[in-house]
Amino acid sequence: MRTTLDLPDGLVAQVREVSNLRTDRSAMIVALDEFVKSRLRARLVARLGRTQLRITHDGVEAMREDDDEPTSAERMRLMLPPQGGYPCIGRGGPTRDGS
Amino acid sequence: MHRSRRPNEGRVLIDTSVWITAASPDGDRVVRRTVRELVVTGQAATYEIVIAEVLRGAGSDGEAEAMEAELRALDVLPCDGAGSMVAAMGRDMATPRQRIADLFVAAVAWRHGAALLHSDRHLSQVAARFGIPETAM
Numbered sequence: 001m002r003t004t005l006d007l008p009d010g011l012v013a014q015v016r017e018v019s020n021l022r023t024d025r026s027a028m029i030v031a032l033d034e035f036v037k038s039r040l041r042a043r044l045v046a047r048l049g050r051t052q053l054r055i056t057h058d059g060v061e062a063m064r065e066d067d068d069e070p071t072s073a074e075r076m077r078l079m080l081p082p083q084g085g086y087p088c089i090g091r092g093g094p095t096r097d098g099s
Numbered sequence: 100m101h102r103s104r105r106p107n108e109g110r111v112l113i114d115t116s117v118w119i120t121a122a123s124p125d126g127d128r129v130v131r132r133t134v135r136e137l138v139v140t141g142q143a144a145t146y147e148i149v150i151a152e153v154l155r156g157a158g159s160d161g162e163a164e165a166m167e168a169e170l171r172a173l174d175v176l177p178c179d180g181a182g183s184m185v186a187a188m189g190r191d192m193a194t195p196r197q198r199i200a201d202l203f204v205a206a207v208a209w210r211h212g213a214a215l216l217h218s219d220r221h222l223s224q225v226a227a228r229f230g231i232p233e234t235a236m
Contacts, residue, residue, distance in 0.1 A: 040172035041138050047169070048121050048135050 110174060111137050112144045112208040114217035115152040115200075117236060122153075130236050133216070144174040146207045148200055176213065181206045192228055201225055 113134060120126040121134040137143040150170050157163035185202045192202075198221065205225040208215045214232040215222065226233040 037172035040169045043165075044169035044172070045135050045138050047166075048131055048138070 109140075109142045110144050110211065110213040111142050111216050111234075112146065112176060112204065112211070112213040113137065113149070114204050114215065114219060114222060115149050116217050116219040116222075118149065118153045119156065120218060120236070122156075127236070130218070133234075133236065137216070138173065141174070144176050144211070144213055145170050146176045146178050146204070148178070148203050150175075152200070176207050176211045178203065178207045181210060184210070188225070188229065192225065195224075197221065197225055205229060205231055 117130060117134060120130045134143065150167065153170065154163045154167055157166055181203060184206045185199065188202045188206060189197060189199070201219065201221050202225060204217075205215065205222065207213075208226075209229055209231050214234065215226055216234050216236065217223075217226075218236045220235075223233065223235050225231070
């Protein structure tokens with residue numbers, strides 16, 4: 001069965017490089033799927049934060065360019081496992097219907 | 100249905116109200132930063148109605164296509180069979196009457212043990228009623 005992947009521009013070569021490291025076909029498919037998703041998430045992060053991406057062999061680093069105060073998120077690696085939750089900020093806001 | 104559930108591995112279902120703020124160039128920085136970090140750490144989750152609502156606001160078909168690919172790279176929570184739960188929640192909260200979309204996002208979060216990130220005071224009412232962990236921004 002032939003599968004077509006919609007890869008982000010310029011990443012095909014890197015996908016091939018990663019896939020060459022895998023010998024097991026199912027593991028390769030899983031790796032490719034996660035590879036593509038990680039780059040799409042990186043693109044989403046860039047869209048949200050006016051960031052510039054730097055793609056490396058083992059992940060994606062998103063370098064912030066906006067004028068937010070420096071935080072630990074300044075250099076974000078998208079391969080990190082989930083971390084703890086977020087504190088409740090708890091202030092009211094608009095509703096879905098704008099009321 | 101009124102019992103609390105423990106969040107599943109820190110998974111956070113981001114409501115449309117937050118995506119709208121986060122995607123706006125003039126959006127609140129705290130909101131943008133929070134969403135960004137949730138995406139980076141793999142905690143960000145979404146589901147079909149949120150995807151539909153976000154894409155409805157896209158400026159073009161091309162932009163919608165790009166955003167859909169990005170959103171589907173997140174943890175997309177299945178909402179199969181949630182209709183009956185949503186209906187029960189709606190009957191339980193008949194006054195004030197809740198929007199179906201609000202009940203759906205709450206039901207999906209509850210079913211998957213996810214916390215809810217939103218900026219919609221109606222959702223706070225629903226989350227409080229059904230013991231869904233939430234962060235209101």
